[in-house]
Amino acid sequence: MPTPTMEDYIEQIYLLIETKGYARVSAIADALQVQPSSVTKMVQKLDKDEYLNYEKYQGLVLTSKGQKMGKRLVYRHELLEQFLRLIGVNEENIYKDVEGIEHHLSWNSIDRIGDLVQFLKEDDLRLEQLRQIQRNEEEPE
Numbered sequence: 001m002p003t004p005t006m007e008d009y010i011e012q013i014y015l016l017i018e019t020k021g022y023a024r025v026s027a028i029a030d031a032l033q034v035q036p037s038s039v040t041k042m043v044q045k046l047d048k049d050e051y052l053n054y055e056k057y058q059g060l061v062l063t064s065k066g067q068k069m070g071k072r073l074v075y076r077h078e079l080l081e082q083f084l085r086l087i088g089v090n091e092e093n094i095y096k097d098v099e100g101i102e103h104h105l106s107w108n109s110i111d112r113i114g115d116l117v118q119f120l121k122e123d124d125l126r127l128e129q130l131r132q133i134q135r136n137e138e139e140p141e
């Protein structure tokens with residue numbers, strides 16, 4: 001199993017390749033706000049663990065194992081963002097909160113949250129009822 005840090009790298013590399021077609025060490029460093037030397041080190045570890053193939057000066061490509069993992073990690077991040085947004089979490093908290101929790105949930109919990117997101121989206125009345133509870137809980141003026 002990849003560590004949380006490895007997950008962050010695989011997630012970002014997958015996103016960069018998806019949006020730009022490639023993932024340079026400098027772009028990964030920018031995205032994760034770390035030093036390029038740390039990226040090089042981690043990329044070598046991910047290469048050793050067969051998540052990607054890295055050739056100095058030639059860039060890197062995800063293996064099928066890395067692609068599969070990247071796809072799951074991006075799905076997980078997007079699902080959790082969607083979940084927090086649906087339950088009414090303030091927009092300014094969403095990204096940071098997802099970054100805080102995403103590595104610490106089992107895939108079992110992720111799947112059940114996926115069910116709940118589906119449940120809430122299937123019928124507008126369900127979301128409306130949730131909003132009603134939230135309005136009732138608000139402090140009176």
Ligand SMILES: [Mn+2]
Nearest residue numbers: 011077099102
């Ligand atoms: Mn993330």
